[in-house]
Amino acid sequence: MFISTTFIEVITILGTAAFSASAVLAANDREIDLFSIIVLGIIAAVGGGTIRDCLLDTPVFWAEDMSYIYIASASAIVCFYTISFLKKKWISEIYLYIDAIAIAMFCIQGTEKAWALGFGLPVAPVILGTMTAVGGGIVRDIILQRPxxxxxxxxxAIPVCLGAIIHAVTLAYLPDYSEISALAAAFVIIYLxxxxxxxxxxVPNWALLNLKK
Amino acid sequence: MFISTTFIEVITILGTAAFSASAVLAANDREIDLFSIIVLGIIAAVGGGTIRDCLLDTPVFWAEDMSYIYIASASAIVCFYTISFLKKKWISEIYLYIDAIAIAMFCIQGTEKAWALGFGLPVAPVILGTMTAVGGGIVRDIILQRPxxxxxxxxxAIPVCLGAIIHAVTLAYLPDYSEISALAAAFVIIYLxxxxxxxxxxVPNWALLNLKK
Amino acid sequence: MFISTTFIEVITILGTAAFSASAVLAANDREIDLFSIIVLGIIAAVGGGTIRDCLLDTPVFWAEDMSYIYIASASAIVCFYTISFLKKKWISEIYLYIDAIAIAMFCIQGTEKAWALGFGLPVAPVILGTMTAVGGGIVRDIILQRPxxxxxxxxxAIPVCLGAIIHAVTLAYLPDYSEISALAAAFVIIYLxxxxxxxxxxVPNWALLNLKK
Incomplete structure (x- = not known):
């Protein structure tokens, strides 16, 4: 047990807040009201895990612990009124790192949840882990009509998926090392x-195709 | 028992028809075929309740009672062929009031369904009540690529959410007055x-931010 | 038993590959990376059946048999690197016919799955059958911001829905002839x-309305 519960709780709070803040930043350059921002913040924060829980057919995680909704709402409200502050370079950089740590943790948690339920081993946990981390952002972008x-x-999304693969491979072949692999996966995600x-x-050029050609 | 079952049935039928009609009005200014309109009408009519039932992990309501699908389909067909009539000022005003009554009722029903199942009390029923009323419209707009x-x-959405909050607060603290609170919540929604x-x-200016600034 | 299991397996593999290929073709004219194409390919291939399984509250089909994910991924990768070949007229025509056979089969399978579970008989199986065949393409288009x-x-979607209706009507009134009706439905879908x-x-003009007027 290298990772303390307190540490995970702090990351969960900061990560949920950062995901919600992403909605305010994504709504940049629009006339938008506080209510819409709260809705988008909640969607960005819990959307990925919600889709995961529907696919896993487990109770939706935020219905079991409403603090996710409270944190996402509070973060959206604070960010709404401090948007000009948030846009400052050094703040937005801190934000990006909190977000990086958050996607790493949510990805690993999602992968582990699917794995523990024996959901489509060994590949489906990678899909659900990635979805946990990036699904909320995808729904946020759809509602905002952004690319x-x-x-x-x-x-x-690629670092997230790589991290999920690392963790899933370890869970499959070296289950005793799952905590080390969680740290390694998080490191890869955060470093990328x-x-x-x-x-x-x-994305490197060999993996990029200009389909116009 | 102030509210008769017949009254609720009439509102359900009119409300489902009005939600479906919203798809025809939203598809305004496009070349669109009858089949697409029926699909959009059904989505607008039952989409919100469908997402709610998936989150609640209860059987999808329209699979238990297909009349929602029949009413939504019939309304979409009728509206498709009477669109120029629907656009008349006095008709579209009647439509807006039917829609207002419908969102009030579906919001209260959604809040109560989540509450009865003990889903993430006390806040999640507010979210699901709001989603029941506006979720179908959100999916309709996504498919139509509209804002x-x-x-x-x-x-x-704001009046709907307010109504859901009023009803949820009463269910939490004064459960014996749930019928009065349902009427009060409906009144607030319809009045707003x-x-x-x-x-x-x-939306008032203090709650509105032009994020361009 | 007119239809051999091997035949169904071949169609399933070809159909899943064709659905995934549709994502590459739909992303045409964009700069897009391999990872995005794989994600879109998987979504296009299994999206419809996933929504169906969530509504039916049955385990997601691809978690029970991961080969759908493998085929969709492999197809997306191959198509990504052979896009200029795929765009050749005779190849894209073969693709369209494989896709036609695939939507027919997935539609019939979806209708039968919902029917077997007694989900909202007799109309809901038509909706779920259609959704199984076209749902993945709808989500693909949403993410790509395409019409x-x-x-x-x-x-x-109309031929698919027609096929689902034919099959559902037979299942309702002549259940002993379900295999003939599956063939008839497939024929109608593929012929249209x-x-x-x-x-x-x-779409014929009588069913088409220019809502601009």
């Missing part, structure tokens, strides 16, 4: 996000 | 929709 | 798609 984050050249944020690393 | 009603300045329809009341 | 296939004048592909048959 989907899943289609972006930015390294966002770091390269994306700092070095503007994008 | 989502949830992002509109019009007072539509009335102000929106007649006086063009929109 | 929804359900709104297109092309005869695509053939007319659409070869003769450019579209």
């Amino acid at each position: 989907s984050l899943i289609l972006s050249k930015e390294l966002y 996000r770091h390269l994306s944020i700092q070095k503007n690393l994008v | 989502s009603l949830i992002l509109s300045k019009e007072l539509y 929709r009335h102000l929106s329809i007649q006086k063009n009341l929109v | 929804s296939l359900i709104l297109s004048k092309e005869l695509y 798609r053939h007319l659409s592909i070869q003769k450019n048959l579209v």
Whole structure:
């Protein structure tokens, strides 16, 4: 037990808040009201896990613990009134790192939940882990009529999926090392996000096709 | 028992028809075929309750009683061939009031269904009540690639959410008065929709941020 | 037992591959990466059946048999690197016929699955059968921000729905003839798609309304 429960709780709170904040940032350049922002914030924060729980046919996680809804709502309200502050370079960078840690954790939690339920082993947990982390953002983008984050050249969903694969492979072949693999998967996700944020690393050319040609 | 079952049935039929009609009105200015309109009408009419039932993990309501599908289909067909009539000012005003009564009733029913199942009390029933009333419209807008009603300045989802909150608070603290609170919640929703329809009341400025700034 | 299990398996594999390929073709004219294409391919291939299984409250089909995910992924990868070949006229025609056979089969399977579970007989199986065949394409179009296939004048969802109706009517009144009706429904779907592909048959004018007028 390397990872303390308190640490996971802190990341869960910060991550839920960061996901909700992403809705305010994504709604940038629009005239939008506080209610819409709260709705979008909640969707961005819990959407991915909600789809996961529907597919797993388990009770929706936020109905069991409403604090996710409270945190997402509070974060959306705070961000709504501090948007100009949020747009400051150093703040938005902190935000990106909190988001990176959050997608890493939610991805691993989603992968583990699906694995524990024996859902379509060994590949489906990778899909559900990725969906837990990025599903809310996809629904947020659909409602905002923005280009989907899943289609972006930015390294966002790919690191998440890689992390889920690392963790699923370990759960399959070395289940005793699941905690080390969770840390390794988180490291890979956060490090790739770091390269994306700092070095503007994008999808390499061999994996990119301009379908116009 | 102030509210008769017959009255509720009449509202359910009129409300389902009005929700389905909203798809024809939303598809305005497009070349669209009858089949697409029926599909959109059914989605607008039963979409919100369907998402609610998936989250609640209860059988989908329209599979238990197919009359929702029949009414939505019939309404879509009739509206398709009478669209120029529907666009007349006095007709579209009647439509807006039927819709207002319908969102009030579906919101209260959704809140009560979630409450009765003990789903994430006390806040989740508010979310599901609101979703029951506006979820179908959101999916309709997504398929039609229109700006989502949830992002509109019009007072539509906000009155619904307010009504759900009123009803949920009463269910929590004064459960014996649930019928009075259902009427009060419906009154608030319909009255705010009335102000929106007649006086063009929109989201107040303090709750509205032009994120462009 | 006219239809051999092997035949059904071959169609399932070809059909899943064709659905996944549709994502590559739909992403035409965009800069898109391999990972996004795999995600879209999987969504297009299994999306419809996933929504069906959520509504039926049965385990998601691809979690029980991961080969759907493998086939969809492999097809997306192959199509990604052979897109210029896929666009050749004779290849894209073969693709359209494989797709036609696939929507016929998935529609019939979806109708039968809902019927066997007694889900909202007799109309809901028609809805779920249609959704199984076209639901994945609808979600694909939403994520790609393309006009929804359900709104297109092309005869695509309508033949599917017709086939589902034929099969549901037989299951209701002549259950002993379900295999003949499955063949008849498939024939109707494939023949109407053939007319659409070869003769450019579209929705007739009486069922088409230019709502601009």
